[in-house]
C-alpha cells in the first residue's frame with residue numbers, strides 16, 4: 001500500500017545558488033505523479049531531497065509522520081526503507097550479474113535466507129520481464145533491460161514509494177512506452193506511490209495521474225494531469241510542444257531582449273521547431289490485461305471529483321470526458337454545465353464504490 005508524501009515550503013540551495021524555493025505538493029498515496037521542468041531546474045535535486053540524500057535548508061517533507069528534513073539519521077535510515085529508487089542508468093554494479101544486483105538490497109538490509117532471497121529475486125525479475133536473464137552482466141544487456149533490472153532491484157524491499165529519475169534517458173520511444181507500461185503494471189500490483197521525473201512528453205501525457213512542473217526556481221503547478229495538459233500557461237505550452245518560441249531558453253530562462261529578438265525572428269517566418277499537434281488530453285495508459293485495476297486511479301477519480309469545481313474549466317471538461325458513462329452517472333455529471341460539477345460530485349461521494 002503506497003503512502004502519502006507531503007512536501008511543504010521546501011527550499012534548497014547550494015551555497016548561495018538557490019535551486020528552488022517554497023515547493024509544496026502532496027503525492028497522493030498509490031497514485032502516479034510526474035515532475036517536469038526544463039533541464040537544470042532541480043528535478044533530480046528534488047528527488048534526492050525526498051529521500052534525504054540532500055538536505056533542504058527550509059521546509060518539511062513528511063512521510064508516515066516523519067519529517068525527513070529534520071529527523072535523526074537513524075529515523076532517516078528506517079524511513080528510507082519505504083523507498084525504491086530507479087536511477088537514470090539503473091545504477092547497477094557492473095561486475096555483478098543481474099541476480100546478485102537485484103539480491104543486493106536483500107543481503108544488505110535483511111537477514112533473509114538465500115532460499116528466500118532467491119524466491120524474491122526471481123519473482124521481481126519475472127515481474128519486470130527479465131526471467132532467464134539472471135546470469136547476465138549489466139554490460140551484456142540493452143539499456144532498456146538495465147532499467148528494468150534497476151526497477152527489479154528497487155522492488156525487492158517492497159517499497160511503498162517509488163522514485164524514478166528520467167526513465168526514458170537513452171531509450172527509443174517504443175522502449176520508453178514499454179517501461180511506462182511496466183510502471184503502471186507494477187503500480188497496479190503493489191499500489192506504491194510513484195514520482196517520475198521526466199522530459200518525455202509522451203510519457204508525461206499518457207502515464208501519470210498528476211503532473212507538476214518546476215520553472216523559475218518554483219513549482220509552477222502540480223495537480224491532476226488534465227490541469228497541466230489543458231493549461232494555457234506559455235511555459236507549459238512551450239514545454240509540451242518542444243518549441244523555441246516561449247520563455248524557456250537554450251541554457252537558462254530568456255531575458256527580455258532575447259525574447260524580443262526571437263519573436264521578431266519567428267514573426268519573419270523562421271520555424272520555432274517542435275510539434276504542433278500536442279493538444280488535448282489523450283487517454284491514460286492502463287495496466288496490462290489480466291492485472292488488477294489500479295487502486296490509485298480509483299482513489300484519484302474520487303479525489304479529483306470532490307474538488308472538480310475548483311479546477312480550471314478546460315480541466316473540468318477533460319476530466320468529465322475521461323469518465324465512463326457509469327462513472328458520470330455515479331458522480332452526477334452527465335452533461336450540463338461544468339459549474340454544477342462540484343456540487344453534484346460532492347453529493348455523490350460515499351454513494352458506493354465508484355466506477356472509473
Ligand SMILES: Nc1ncnc2c1ncn2[C@@H]1O[C@H](COP(=O)(O)OP(=O)(O)OP(=O)(O)O)[C@@H](O)[C@H]1O
Pocket residue numbers: 014019037038039040041042043044045046
Ligand atoms: N551536489 C551538488 N552540489 C552543487 N550543485 C548541485 C549539486 N547537485 C546539483 N546541483 C546543481 O543543481 C542544479 C539542478 O540540478 P538537477 O540535476 O537537479 O537538475 P535537473 O532539473 O534534474 O536537470 P536535468 O533535467 O538536466 O537532469 C544544477 O545547476 C546543478 O549543477
